[in-house]
Amino acid sequence: MEFNTALLHTETAGKRGTPLEPIYQTTAFQYPTAEELERVFQGTDFGYIYTRISNPTLAAFEKKVAALEQGVGAVACASGMAAITLSLLSIVQGGQEILSGSGLYGGTFALFKELQRFGITSRWVTDNTIASFAANINEQTRLIYVESIGNPKLDVPDIAGLAELAHSRGVPLVVDNTAASPYICRPLELGADIVLHSTSKYINGSGNSIGGIIVDSGRFPWDGRRYPALQEYHKFGPYAYLARVRKGLLTDFGASMAPLAAYLNSLGLETLGLRMERICDNAQELAVFFQEQHQVTAVNYPGLESSLSRSTACQQFRGKFGGLLTVRLGSKHKAFRFIEKLKYGANLANIGDVRTLVIHPASTLCLHHTCEEREQMGVYEDLVRISVGIEDIRDLKLDFAQALDRMSLAL
Template sequence: MAYFPMMTDLSGGETLVIGGGEEGTKKVRVLKDFGARVTLIAPEAREEAIREADRYARRGFETADLDAAEWKLVVAATENRELNRRISEGTRERRIPVNVVDDPELCSFIFPAVIRDGDVICSISSGGKSPYVAQLVKEKVRGCWPEGIGRINDRMGEYREQAKREYADREERRRFLRERLTELLNPGTGTTGFTTALLHGGEAFPQGGTLPPVAQVNAFRYERMEDLERVFEHRQAGYAYSRIGNPTVTAFEQRINALEHGQGAVACASGMAALTAAILAVCRSGDEIIAGRGLYGGTIDLFHDLEQLGIRTVFAEKMTGESIRPLITEKTRLVFGEVISNPAQQVLDIPSVAAAAHEAGIPLFVDSTTATPWLIRPLEKGADAVIHSSSKYINGGGNAIGGIIVDGGKFDWNFEKHTALAEFRKFRRRAFMVRLRTDLWENLGGCMAPMNAFLSYIGCETLGLRMKRICGNAAALARALAGMPGIRVNYLGLEQHPDHALAGSLMNGFGGILNFRAGSRERAYRIINALKYAAIASNIGDVRTLVIHPASTLYIRSGVQEREAAGVYDDTVRVSVGIEDPEDLIADFRRAVGAGG
């Protein structure tokens, strides 16, 4: 028999299963998984089948049962071939699709082997000849099944509606959708994969160089004074002084801006310099910021320092749209959060927070240092600006301090509210970036050094490779630590983590930072000191695994309540996982935990 492959909607449809043994139970379960209402008829049935079915009749089949409802389909799963034949004939007379278990000659449809992720369904059939062949093919297909394809499909559904609204031409719609699908399957820049885009981004350097030259100079020479004047007035492209612009730094800015799909970027001397410049560009004395409690210790310290400038921070217990709405006042000028808080491992619900902030005419700035563009592009989720400490994962080698701000260029600034940008109102949605570039940033003096820009440019070329390895190592180490005595692990990649599902819906992975509680400060120190491969250092995002006791270092200026709100306790150990062989890392931590007592 030549079966035609098709999909049908069983949601709420009435289906009949006759027979409550092993096969009948399987069919009840499958039908319920796809939203059908199931009536089960059998003299005896397994408890699971009875529990799953919507109705159960403890009796034998009667021909009148086929007329009891408008059945979408019928399954005969009895061990009586004559009864199965009678059911098949009765359903065919009534034009009801029927499946007879293990007897394809009596079937008008068959159950395929199924792989499913959300609404993406792959059905594999042997035409009823050999379920074992179908299962074999299923396992082969599962091996190359795209990770997260259900989530990607949901996003493509949204893009399809967008394409209908924005493109009248069918070919333009197809091109748009092909590009979006490629981006989702390969988290990179544009229509190519992430690392391909990094290595072949279209930059052209002098003399055909494959890397930008290092302009390790203070100033740039001009033949005519008129040209230098125009550069200072921003009427002519060029460089005058490396504090306010440098070609090596520009190359790095363009690379990260492309990765984040932004509208402009400014590189700074450090991550903290970038955060400070971003805040001061939009906030003045008397203004307020809303931020989450579980922030990096240096960021919390900065917010306290800003109080001396008259800029107050209101801390939210949880960074969701629902939690921040009551905190918004007439003085609120900015909402700030970390995409993955360090080390608390809390995930910022960017879409809901952005929606709540935008309702009030307030931008959302995010620190995506621990996530990186490989895991998520916050601008595409609703954030208005992204900040990175490029010293961490972007650089990757632990050899260059730096930071960068990327502007989405889409926020509709209210210049009556954001008076810090009032002078730049003519630039409208570009006002924030223009103020940073031409005013605040160059006057603060927090520029990135050319050599640091060069090292970070080189470092980020392997970002995708490193992040894939780091995330895999972190997951393996977290699972191993969770099974060690006296250790409580906090890592987003573990299913029991409260933000695991949110992280999975927003990001391409779960990051490379984890922390664990050892039971006491003394034991934490013993474990740290016993490690062989993990270096004791106050950094993250290195290719090497790094550990630290955050309470006595990064949060030394914070009180107990502030530390605990950030997920830092006296016995907390933070681990920034590197790219070492996972077996060696796990063995090292297992030995150190044992030595810690």
């Protein structure tokens, strides 16, 4: 099946006669006998116990995302940050290290710093070259972590090259694919081992529910000596990692997705391909448009010839380059005036909506980071991040043009 057909016709639900799995808005699931419930708890019979662990609405959503990403399975979580946290803590423990790209979402960067309180060290490379990652791997490294498109740095790592490096050193490659979505990039096909999404973004598409998801390739050989937390789960074969996540941290931390959120994310997922095609086309046109505006000092978008990541993006993306772009306007004051003059660009902290969204990262998402950390993440005082929506491109160009003009007049 092609992408949009798969979104609609991947088999996920039971034989209930419904095209979309209903909302099982329940805490727990009843069984007619104590023996049956005992067998489900023992794992000898399949069944649902408690929505904190799993639920039919969540299971249908997990199956569809896993199929899109070509994984063996998935675990839905309460948020994108919950997915990142559970995915990492299922692998690393105190005294071990995460090796990461520097072009990270600010919340992820903050999480990595917080993990240092638990004895987990994060090391950041200054660029996304394979050589830089190779130079920073050591005996304590337990995984390599990157974003398929850095947010808001918009750098694109060589996923296939990093997967080869990671596997040569006996560690998995974890890729946050939120900013690209499965429509333009499927990291597992490029050799990555684990893929993450904040489903609140492009998968949902309408900004109506928070969620995250972890997808596993089922291919990584978890060495019990290097990864003792996974040793007891080897009996699950290719599902060992997902069993560790679900039966371990998801159950213990309680960071599960709500059934309503799973339903809304499943509903949004059905139009992902249509939305992303329009969003990517609009973003490409807007990036070129901004290059022609004298008020703009710099434009960053992976699809531009001027982008340092264009070559890599062309190799591993499907002819599209995502819906995020950034512009630099010369000063924080100009950036603020530009944002407030927009009619269609909503000033809020999200990406991946059908509507165009804008934000000044330095004063919001990265407010509590040092200047050095912000620059490492590609954040500057005069930078505005734009998450392009599906509006008519002519209206967007006219709106951004008038905002640039009025920004200049307001100085």
